[in-house]
Amino acid sequence: MYEDYRSGMSISDVASAYGVSKSTVYYGFRAADLPLLRHHWMPTSALYFDYCCGMSLEDVAQKWDVSVNTVRNRFRDAGFALRQRPKKQKRSQANPFTGPRNTSALKEANLTRCNWAAQEHSEAWKAALPVSDERQSQVIRLRLEHPDWPLSRIGEEMDPPASKDTVSALLRRARIRGNELLKVAS
Incomplete structure (x- = not known):
């Protein structure tokens, strides 16, 4: 194999002739301490x-x-x-939802999701409204009256104001309770 290489064949040619990879030939020569030719x-x-x-x-x-x-x-x-390689585009610029150029797509997706959730869970919230405490009923009424508002806006409109996480937890508990009441009623 090495004689073929010394006679002028490249490492690629030697690898093809013997049916092995180029790295096998290269590392085989290196392991045997055989000098590699400068081309x-x-x-x-x-x-x-x-x-x-x-x-x-x-x-x-x-x-x-x-x-x-x-x-x-x-x-x-x-x-x-x-030559300098062209710089790769940052991940945030490549993503159509988070890039600085297109935040409207993200806002539209959030609005669609909010509307879907409000419609999907409204029956359960209505069922839970009569048995809810004052704070929970306030959240349910605001959500039913304004299905397009994000949870942070609902929290700001509450008296006293609440965080987005608190609003989410109150709505989730109301939905679970409402679904249980709807199951019992049917």
Whole structure:
């Protein structure tokens, strides 16, 4: 295998000839302390010319049948500059719901969810209204009167004001109690 490599075959050619991967050949040579050849036949200036003409590192490596790291190392050793990669878009900018450019989609989704929940649970809340304490009945009435309001707004309108978590817990308990009453009634 090593004689084929020394005769001018690349590591890729040796790997193909023996039906193994390139890394198997490379690490096999390294494990046996066999010196790897510097590809003197591959002029760095020709590689860099291809790169400057618009080819990517991957394209140059494929053309010259070497690895991308070989090309990059040749450029680094010769002091050639590499093009800057385009910066990846931040995750928040790529997400249509959370990016700074499109918050209306998030608001619309929240409004749709609020309306759906209000319609879905309104029967249970109505059933729980007569047996609820004053604070819970205040939350239920505000939710039934204003199904499009977010929970934080309902909490602000309460007397005394309540947090969004408190409003959510009161509505959840009322819904559970209302569903139990509806089951008993039917």
